[in-house]
Amino acid sequence: MIEKKLQIINKLGLHARAAAKLSHLANMYKADVFLIYNGDKVNAKSLLGILTLAASVGNEITIQARGSDAKEAASAIAELFQRKFDEES
Amino acid sequence: MVKGLMITHGKLGKELLDVAEKILERKVDVTHIPFDWQGDGSDMLRQIERFIHAHRDCDIVIFTDMFGGSPANIATRFVGPRIEVVSGINLPGLLKFLSWQERAINFKELIKRIEQEAKDGITAMSAYLGEKKHD
Numbered sequence: 001m002i003e004k005k006l007q008i009i010n011k012l013g014l015h016a017r018a019a020a021k022l023s024h025l026a027n028m029y030k031a032d033v034f035l036i037y038n039g040d041k042v043n044a045k046s047l048l049g050i051l052t053l054a055a056s057v058g059n060e061i062t063i064q065a066r067g068s069d070a071k072e073a074a075s076a077i078a079e080l081f082q083r084k085f086d087e088e089s
Numbered sequence: 090m091v092k093g094l095m096i097t098h099g100k101l102g103k104e105l106l107d108v109a110e111k112i113l114e115r116k117v118d119v120t121h122i123p124f125d126w127q128g129d130g131s132d133m134l135r136q137i138e139r140f141i142h143a144h145r146d147c148d149i150v151i152f153t154d155m156f157g158g159s160p161a162n163i164a165t166r167f168v169g170p171r172i173e174v175v176s177g178i179n180l181p182g183l184l185k186f187l188s189w190q191e192r193a194i195n196f197k198e199l200i201k202r203i204e205q206e207a208k209d210g211i212t213a214m215s216a217y218l219g220e221k222k223h224d
Contacts, residue, residue: 017111047184048185048209048210
């Protein structure tokens with residue numbers, strides 16, 4: 001299992017469009033991917049699941065990925081966070 | 090392949106689809122039929138029939154805004170093995186459909202997921218915040 005800690009650095013946090021991008025990306029991998037924040041663990045492939053975390057800028061999220069392509073999934077998601085979900089230049 | 094049809098009072102359904110497209114940043118494959126407030130529903134009925142005929146090889150989900158409303162009542166006449174009507178659709182339910190529309194999933198299972206997501210999407214925020222505080 002791969003586990004990474006990710007900082008939310010985009011201004012709007014995990015809002016609807018960011019969550020849509022994240023779940024779309026997670027769905028491209030076979031691995032089970034979960035996000036953990038503030039004691040809640042949600043399926044990263046579920047848009048609504050991600051939204052229920054209500055995570056904002058500055059918050060730290062833990063990502064867990066399990067499966068044959070877990071490493072690639074976790075890296076791709078970490079990169080999406082780094083790119084601020086392509087919302088800001 | 091699953092096709093989606095949106096029939097609501099006024100522009101509600103069109104707005105839901107526009108918002109979903111903005112969130113997902115892509116065009117979505119759901120056809121909107123506007124409800125004519127002045128008419129007797131016969132025009133809507135014909136449009137639904139045409140849509141169903143054009144997609145007779147597909148499973149079809151018809152989304153309507155409220156159980157018992159005219160759009161839902163008209164759509165419900167078409168319920169069958171390959172046609173389901175989901176009333177009271179909201180953004181979470183619609184997004185769930187759009188996420189799973191093109192994946193190989195059993196039609197009944199898809200309907201169950203849409204219904205559950207739409208129900209789960211309704212939250213009294215004070216209760217939600219209360220739960221959080223007790224964690």
